[in-house]
Amino acid sequence: MSTQHINKSTTIILRISILILTVVAGTWLTIKYNNLAAGILFGLLIVLQAGLFVHYFNRVNRKIAFFFDAVENNDSSLRFSTDVRNQSEQKLNRSLNRINALIQQAKTRNRQQEQFYQAILEHVTTGIIIHDEKGNVVQANSTAKKLLQLDQLTNLVQLKRIDNQLYEAFHSLSRQDRQSVKLQKNNKTSELSLRSTTFIARNSQFRLVAVNDIQTELDEKESDAWIRLIQVLTHEIMNSIAPITSLSETLMSLFEKHTRASILSDDALHTQALEGLEVIKERGDDLIGFVMRYRQLTRIPQPEKQKVHVAALLDKIRILSSTEPGFSATTFQIAVQPQELSINADEKQLTHVLINLTKNALEALNGQPDGKIQIKAGRLDSGRSVISVQDNGPGIVSEQLNQVFIPFFTTKEKGSGIGLSFSRQVIRLHGGNLQVQSMQGEGTRFIIELPE
Known part of the structure; x- marks a missing residue:
């Protein structure tokens, strides 16, 4: 048996012996001298010694209970003094301090792991939404908020403000694990695919919903x-x-x-x-x-990609478009940010596409007095490049907006219906996408998005 255990046992035996001697002495004196005051005094002394004994015996239990309370309350500053004369208490304090340090290390690792997973969620191209049974959203990454066109998402009820069908699609996921819904906002149409799975955490049920825009596909x-x-x-x-x-x-x-x-x-x-x-x-x-x-x-050939300086390309588009009818009556603006922006593309094919979009814009303006065409180029946070051609013409009616890229479809009397289809196919061969946004009475904007 170690010296620490012997010292602790000796202390307990000594305290019990003193308590027994006090009881015997007080009883003997009280009976022999029939002194009530002495009996009361010895009684109080016995109660005091018994209380001190219980206090000493429960000190370890109180310290351990205090330690667990501190851990439960995330008190990382807790530290027990090791500068005590009682070796048993000193060893206990050291053990508690060591356990506390291990717990804090585990919490630190968990926080780092949580930050790591959070960073992964923020960078994936799939929208992730996690909500409880009441619809409270506990996690929504930036991709999900971007797809749903929301700055913040705290409860699924917010989806009703965007589109009631979108809210119903999320609600129906409780009955099936896959759903799709068409979302149209700001003249942009998206086809969202929703897939879900449920899991149990902290004795509560949660649902994880993966959101993808499959419109491009x-x-x-x-x-x-x-x-x-x-x-x-x-x-x-x-x-x-x-x-x-x-x-x-x-x-x-x-x-x-x-x-x-x-x-x-x-x-x-x-x-x-x-x-x-x-x-x-x-x-x-x-x-x-x-x-x-x-x-x-x-029969569109595969693009022969090379480095293309966007500012020089757009200036060439301006010169080539200057011979088109209505150009002289139109304000033509070009903006490139950054000015040295370059892309990896087939210059001839991309020139063909931009000339086609610019010609369409000029025809849409049809010589209106305040006609304006803006061609802007820049780079997204994702690293992809964007070139847009925008006019302030009459716009496209909503019924025709989803048909403009269909071969043979045209609203022009002498149109062939292949210009926009050809343009989208060229951009698609570049690994990019061509989209359209339009508002009647405000104009139309075609957006070319190209990979890095």
Whole structure:
């Protein structure tokens, strides 16, 4: 047995012995001398000694209880003195101090780990929302707030202010773990995919919802579908029209040859036949030209990327657009920030796209007196580059806004309906995205977003 245990046991035995001696002495004196005052005095002395004994015996328990209370209240300043004469108490204090240090180290590691996970959540491209059964949001990363177009999100009820269907979609996740909803705000349409899972923490149930904008993926699938359709249509049309055009040319040459030989006697019939064949040939040529234009969408070459200085590129766009009708009556502004901004792109293809967007803007303004076109370029916090072409024209009606990139769709009398489809396909081949925002009476803005 160690010296510390012997000292502690000796102290307890000594205190018990003194208490017993006091009881015996007080009882003997009180009985022998029949002295009530002495009995009361010894009684008080016995109570005092018993109280001191209990206090000494419970001191360790009180100290441990105090230690656990401090831990529960996150009191990191707690420290027990080791400068005591009682070796047992000194050892206890050292042990409690060591345990307290280990607990603080564990808390520090947990805080660092929490900060690490928080940093990961803030940088992922998926929106993450964690809420309890009452709809109180305990965690929402910046991506989620950006997708939902909110500065702060503390309760799911806030979603009603944006779109009631969005709130209902979140609410229905309690019955199914996947949902999708279309969100339209500030003339921007997003298709949000919601996926959820539940978990138990701190004896409470929570739901984790992952939010993704799948509009880009849907646009790409729609574009792929249109391209496949165009490939089939152009192939079938070309296979049908080419023989007809060739045959009409052959028949025309035969008629002309027979005319020179004066074989046909009915000149009127002969003339009508030649005119009919000529019409067939012209319409066939027109149809072949029409098909060849749409084949451009399916035969866009892969971009030959190189470093392009944006300021110089936009200045070139201004010069090339100056020959377009209505340019002289339009205020044309270019802003690049930073001025030395450069991108990795195919300059010829990107020039084609920007000329197309600028020409559309000029046609939308249609020579209005206060017409203005602004081309702005910059870099997002994510590192991606953005070029926007904005006009203050009449805007696009909401019913047509989601159709402007569909092949064949056009609102112009002489439009082909492939300009914007072609432009989006070019930007898509660059790994970027082309979007449109418009408000009737205020204007239209096309936004090109390109990777780093």
